[in-house]
Amino acid sequence: xxxxxxxxxxxxxxxxxxxxxxxxxxxxxxxxxxxxxxxxxxxxxxxxxxxxxxxxxxxxxxxxxxxxxxxxxxxxxxxxxxxxxxxxxxxxxxxxxxxxxxxxxxxxxxxxxxxxxxxxxxxxxxxxxxxxxxxxxxxxxxxxxxxxxxxxxxxxxxxxxxxxxxxxxxxxxxxxxxxxxxxxxxxxxxxxxxxxxxxxxxxxxxxxxxxxxxxxxxxxxxxxxxxxxxxxxxxxxxxxxxxxxxxxxxxxxxxxxxxxxxxxxxxxxxxxxxxxxxxxxxxxxxxxxxxxxxxxxxxxxxxxxxxxxxxxxxxxxxxxxxxxxxxxxxxxxxxxxxxxxxxxxxxxxxxxxxxxxxxxxxxxxxxxxxxxxxxxxxxxxxxxxxxxxxxxxxxxxxxxxxxxxxxxxxxxxxxxxxxxxxxxxxxxxxxxxxxxxxxxxxxxxxxxxxxxxxxxxxxxxxxxxxxxxxxxxxxxxxxxxxxxxxxxxxxxxxxxxxxxxxxxxxxxxxxxxxxxxxxxxxxxxxxxxxxxxxxxxxxxxxxxxxxxxxxxxxxxxxxxxxxxxxxxxxxxxxx
Amino acid sequence: xxxxxxxxxxxxxxxxxxxxxxxxxxxxxxxxxxxxxxxxxxxxxxxxxxxxxxxxxxxxxxxxxxxxxxxxxxxxxxxxxxxxxxxxxxxxxxxxxxxxxxxxxxxxxxxxxxxxxxxxxxxxxxxxxxxxxxxxxxxxxxxxxxxxxxxxxxxxxxxxxxxxxxxxxxxxxxxxxxxxxxxxxxxxxxxxxxxxxxxxxxxxxxxxxxxxxxxxxxxxxxxxxxxxxxxxxxxxxxxxxxx
Numbered sequence: 001x002x003x004x005x006x007x008x009x010x011x012x013x014x015x016x017x018x019x020x021x022x023x024x025x026x027x028x029x030x031x032x033x034x035x036x037x038x039x040x041x042x043x044x045x046x047x048x049x050x051x052x053x054x055x056x057x058x059x060x061x062x063x064x065x066x067x068x069x070x071x072x073x074x075x076x077x078x079x080x081x082x083x084x085x086x087x088x089x090x091x092x093x094x095x096x097x098x099x100x101x102x103x104x105x106x107x108x109x110x111x112x113x114x115x116x117x118x119x120x121x122x123x124x125x126x127x128x129x130x131x132x133x134x135x136x137x138x139x140x141x142x143x144x145x146x147x148x149x150x151x152x153x154x155x156x157x158x159x160x161x162x163x164x165x166x167x168x169x170x171x172x173x174x175x176x177x178x179x180x181x182x183x184x185x186x187x188x189x190x191x192x193x194x195x196x197x198x199x200x201x202x203x204x205x206x207x208x209x210x211x212x213x214x215x216x217x218x219x220x221x222x223x224x225x226x227x228x229x230x231x232x233x234x235x236x237x238x239x240x241x242x243x244x245x246x247x248x249x250x251x252x253x254x255x256x257x258x259x260x261x262x263x264x265x266x267x268x269x270x271x272x273x274x275x276x277x278x279x280x281x282x283x284x285x286x287x288x289x290x291x292x293x294x295x296x297x298x299x300x301x302x303x304x305x306x307x308x309x310x311x312x313x314x315x316x317x318x319x320x321x322x323x324x325x326x327x328x329x330x331x332x333x334x335x336x337x338x339x340x341x342x343x344x345x346x347x348x349x350x351x352x353x354x355x356x357x358x359x360x361x362x363x364x365x366x367x368x369x370x371x372x373x374x375x376x377x378x379x380x381x382x383x384x385x386x387x388x389x390x391x392x393x394x395x396x397x398x399x400x401x402x403x404x405x406x407x408x409x410x411x412x413x414x415x416x417x418x419x420x421x422x423x424x425x426x427x428x429x430x431x432x433x434x435x436x437x438x439x440x441x442x443x444x445x446x447x448x449x450x451x452x453x454x455x456x457x458x459x460x461x462x463x464x465x466x467x468x469x470x471x472x473x474x475x476x477x478x479x480x481x482x483x484x485x486x487x488x489x490x491x492x493x494x495x496x497x498x499x500x501x502x503x504x505x506x507x508x509x510x511x512x513x514x515x516x517x518x519x520x521x522x523x524x525x526x527x528x529x530x531x532x533x534x535x536x537x538x539x540x541x542x543x544x545x546x547x548x549x550x551x552x553x554x555x556x557x558x559x560x561x562x563x564x565x566x567x568x569x570x571x572x573x574x575x
Numbered sequence: 576x577x578x579x580x581x582x583x584x585x586x587x588x589x590x591x592x593x594x595x596x597x598x599x600x601x602x603x604x605x606x607x608x609x610x611x612x613x614x615x616x617x618x619x620x621x622x623x624x625x626x627x628x629x630x631x632x633x634x635x636x637x638x639x640x641x642x643x644x645x646x647x648x649x650x651x652x653x654x655x656x657x658x659x660x661x662x663x664x665x666x667x668x669x670x671x672x673x674x675x676x677x678x679x680x681x682x683x684x685x686x687x688x689x690x691x692x693x694x695x696x697x698x699x700x701x702x703x704x705x706x707x708x709x710x711x712x713x714x715x716x717x718x719x720x721x722x723x724x725x726x727x728x729x730x731x732x733x734x735x736x737x738x739x740x741x742x743x744x745x746x747x748x749x750x751x752x753x754x755x756x757x758x759x760x761x762x763x764x765x766x767x768x769x770x771x772x773x774x775x776x777x778x779x780x781x782x783x784x785x786x787x788x789x790x791x792x793x794x795x796x797x798x799x800x801x802x803x804x805x806x807x808x809x810x811x812x813x814x815x816x817x818x
Binding site: 002201228242331337393 | 596597598599600601602604606607641642644646649650651652653673675676677678680777778779781784790791792793794795796798817818
């Protein structure tokens with residue numbers, strides 16, 4: 001499923017020479033600092049490759065990093081690049097233990113360089129690196145003027161370059177040929193088996209490569225030893241036999257999708273979504289705009305994407321020529337990455353589901369209201385202080401799943417929104433949209449008899465008690481505003497929460513107050529108009545006002561209130 | 576003795592299921608449908624003896640594949656090989672040592688129709704397990720008579736009786752013990768509902784573990800293909816099963 005799809009994605013990318021995906025044995029890696037040496041191994045300078053405001057280093061196609069973990073991790077180093085513990089023997093911390101560790105790491109690194117030199121011969125640039133260590137030139141690096149900059153990055157990766165050469169030594173042709181000659185199928189560890197991705201017999205990867213989604217969560221496949229994940233005497237990744245080649249392919253594919261400049265990634269709250277189409281698809285370009293936080297220079301991007309989705313004929317569901325489209329939601333859990341959702345479908349079906357979602361949340365809005373629709377705003381409307389980090393965990397992934405698959409929204413979405421509305425004592429457009437979407441969709445999917453359809457704007461035929469009470473509340477507030485113009489706090493500020501949850505305790509009082517407010521309205525026609533409206537609504541409410549409203553009715557209350565209120569400002573709304 | 580393998584059919588359904596993928600066994604992610612090994616366990620929970628072996632033939636998927644993501648508290652320790660555990664053990668900071676919160680991607684609202692052959696193993700082919708039966712009596716006539724009455728038909732009838740009544744040794748479950756399922760013995764297929772109308776390649780799927788070498792059992796995989804909701808499970812001995 002997931003790994004299989006990633007494996008296929010890698011193969012499809014590898015077949016396309018323009019995709020720029022790393023070939024077997026290599027990896028794109030950011031190198032912020034480069035040690036410049038001459039052919040005699042003398043230290044020339046320390047070079048800073050970081051540019052721009054974000055201070056990110058250049059990325060290079062380097063020999064793939066090798067997985068290392070545990071107490072013997074110092075025994076493995078990368079080829080001609082690594083962090084300063086390996087390259088210079090400078091420890092990360094001050095204590096004796098990390099000092100000891102750095103010494104061992106340096107030894108491993110130098111041994112690696114030596115053996116590579118023997119393989120490539122004396123005239124190569126690699127020989128210069130070996131000389132660099134022989135002459136103990138590496139000790140000079142820490143006295144370089146740029147060194148304190150480098151130390152600021154913990155575990156900063158570094159590599160080598162010959163003076164006047166444009167490329168790094170690990171990128172040189174001879175090193176590249178050497179890496180290519182190493183067969184991924186060669187295995188010095190025992191562990192052969194059937195790969196569960198390819199079905200072929202071969203060496204199995206003991207630990208899998210990192211595919212970090214944040215600084216703490218690194219691996220999607222990992223098994224701790226002696227922690228209940230060993231089965232049938234098999235430890236670590238031997239539990240799940242994946243061949244080294246398949247492991248390389250899926251990690252490279254996922255790292256490509258997750259990379260900083262990837263166009264196939266969206267981050268919402270703690271969830272990282274990656275998506276890809278089997279072949280080119282228009283949806284792939286539009287997809288991030290539906291979810292993202294709008295960029296400052298282009299705030300209309302989500303609204304435009306929604307429009308494009310509706311106009312694009314290619315994305316309507318057609319038989320035959322549709323492309324497979326995969327959406328993968330990843331979330332952090334301790335040091336591991338957990339799969340929050342996974343959906344594989346055709347681009348047409350996914351486009352239809354997303355279109356349906358935007359249709360569901362669409363509701364009347366005022367002309368002042370920016371037409372933002374992206375899921376970022378939707379989640380922010382449910383969060384305390386509108387901060388997306390404040391939404392309950394797992395809810396974001398459930399909502400995203402509902403959007404992509406067209407399934408029912410989670411019930412927590414309704415609860416959270418109603419609670420937010422009660423706390424804020426106001427209904428905003430996005431919140432009203434969420435409630436409408438939830439109620440409409442759940443009745444479409446779950447209810448058997450009466451299908452409820454809440455309309456975009458005021459529905460005078462809606463007979464639900466919650467909806468009517470919401471309308472009533474809006475009318476009472478309007479009367480107060482008209483009667484006492486310029487009032488600072490209205491009945492909404494004082495009574496919204498209790499009116500929407502326990503109407504029978506509040507409404508009698510409110511109706512009594514209404515009489516005073518009505519008297520103060522000087523224009524007779526206006527007074528008559530409100531009185532008519534009130535009686536029209538009151539007549540439909542059952543004689544016994546309910547003492548409590550359940551969550552769904554409270555949602556209808558909010559919708560009735562929002563609809564009625566926007567109906568008062570008819571001149572200001574966009575239908 | 577001439578005999579044939581009889582095919583039995585069970586319908587199982589449950590609210591949740593998790594046929595954990597081996598590579599996602601920590602933060603669990605389920606396979607899309609029931610695996611042959613999980614299906615075998617369902618049959619075995621109703622009837623099993625050293626004299627028989629279950630072979631899954633076919634799986635009908637009766638409900639569309641639906642997912643749910645749940646966080647659960649699991650244990651990061653195994654019971655075996657360390658003389659038992661106390662699950663509420665605390666470490667020196669007072670935290671619970673073995674409990675871990677992990678995310679799982681489960682299947683929701685599943686139903687399958689499982690077809691399996693009940694294979695009779697002649698007494699001579701049976702491997703002696705650690706739970707072999709009481710030692711045969713020394714008397715010659717008894718030795719001769721022992722197991723003479725064995726006949727596959729007897730086991731077929733036993734299963735049929737048990738399944739029809741809803742008897743089981745342990746409650747059958749769908750992948751994980753916590754997702755117990757209901758089962759029903761299917762006798763007349765003509766009255767049963769059609770499987771879902773979906774055709775899909777499900778990729779490589781765990782078939783079962785190969786216990787030929789008990790010291791190091793290795794997993795076997797096969798390429799699962801769903802054709803109009805029907806998954807044909809290849810023969811254990813066939814080429815399609817990668818062991």
